[in-house]
Amino acid sequence: MVPARLSVVTLAAGSVGELRAFYGRLGWPEVPGSGDRWAGFLLGGAVLALYPEQSLAAEAAPGETAGAWRGVTLAINVDSRAAVDEAYASALDAGARAVAEPQERPWGGRSAYFADPEGNRWEIAYAAVAELGPRGEVVGFG
Template identity: 40%
Template sequence: MKPRINIITLGVEDLKASVKFYEEGLGLPRMPYDGDIAFFQLSGTWLGLYPRTSLAEDAQVSPIGEGFRGVTLAHNVAGKSEVDEVMAEAEKAGAIIQKPAQDVFWGGYSGYFSDPDGHLWEVAWNPQFWPGPKDE
């Protein structure tokens, strides 16, 4: 297997509401596509939104599941102030702040929010991974 992820697809309860959250709230660029799915162009990959029950049916698994799903999505940025900006943008878009941005044990700065379907996103500045400018 080649080391890459082409598309991350999230199962959502309300496709229209989730599209609004990601497109209008977070400003992700939506790709033109007809059908009961939405795609957003990201740097290096795509994000897909698909009705949860349809996605479960396609994978031949139960659509029932709540709480922590064992997966987080991460959005790394160039500095602490950008973490705060993205967290505020997400909250304004309707995200629930699960963990406010703060200095963390591994030397960076991060926080978590959840989208309308409870998918966890970490917004982080990691001075060991980020090649760009750093702010304190």
């Protein structure tokens, strides 16, 4: 089963540093570990993440032509590495299109990507730094 939750919205950033500064000026609290290569802001139970455009495209749209992907991913954080694989298989069984098989990521977690029928990218991720509450909401990050 794919959990019914939204944990992270990731924006593909041309300049993580510039976007980070902008959201900082809004007064949004950064999560620990934020920097100019990746930044996150805890927003009422979910995380807004900023990730370099090229790096995010390599994960969420491997092999696709420029412009075919919208530059935004929605993430469902799960409690274990095994849960990534289970939820990914459930998504494919429900009619999702495979984008990136479950795999270990350079940032230390495990994730997979699928696309819904209109091409929106969903990531199923396990990240040890994501602290989830009883409803799957993000209560801490980092």
